[in-house]
Structures are given as structure tokens and as C-alpha cells.
Amino acid sequence: MRIDMFLKTIGMFKSRQAAKQACDEGLVMLNGIKAKPSKEIKPGDVIVLNLKFRKKVIKVLSIPPKNLSRKDRDKYFQLLEDVELKPQDEPGFWELLEGEEV
Secondary structure: OEHHHHHHHOOOOOOHHHHHHHHHOOOEEEOOEEOOOOOEOOOOOEEEEEOOOEEEEEEEOOOOOOOOOHHHHHHOEEEEEEEEOOOOOOOOHHHHHOOOOO
């Protein structure tokens, strides 16, 4: 199964197109290498998603059927890491909020 389809099927993205776009933008890594949307996955692969304010690391347990109910999604991957990332503050941002000059 293609990585973009897998990410959509297990619910990491709402659509295959969104998963494809994330791959195209270099936000998805497969076993430490930037993944193209068409890259085939197999059990044991590790996928890293570098999303806007979140980093998720998942391990592929098995390949799901194309139609999958929400309650069955967890059977096909293991969440290894889920980290909330803090946005980079722009220089002077907090000073402006406090009314101080930059």
C-alpha cells in the first residue's frame, strides 16, 4: 500500500490528497528518508510526521484493507511518539504584548 493511502486509511489525514501534499512538502519520513507519496510501505516501517505543531512517530504493524472502520484503525499501527511542538516566537513578540518597545 502507498504511504499516502496508508496515512489516510489509519486516520492521520482526512484525505489522500492531504497526505500526498505532506509527502510532497517533505513532512513525512519513512525509515529516516523523505517519503514520496507513492512509496510502498511494509510491516515494521517507521513513519515520522512533522506536522505544524506536532511530531508523530508511528510503526506500521500490518497493511490495512482500503476500507477500514475507525474502531479498527489502531490494529494497523503503533504510536511510538506524539510530541506537541511550540511555535517559534517572532523576535519581539512578547515585548509587544507587554507594551514594551522593541
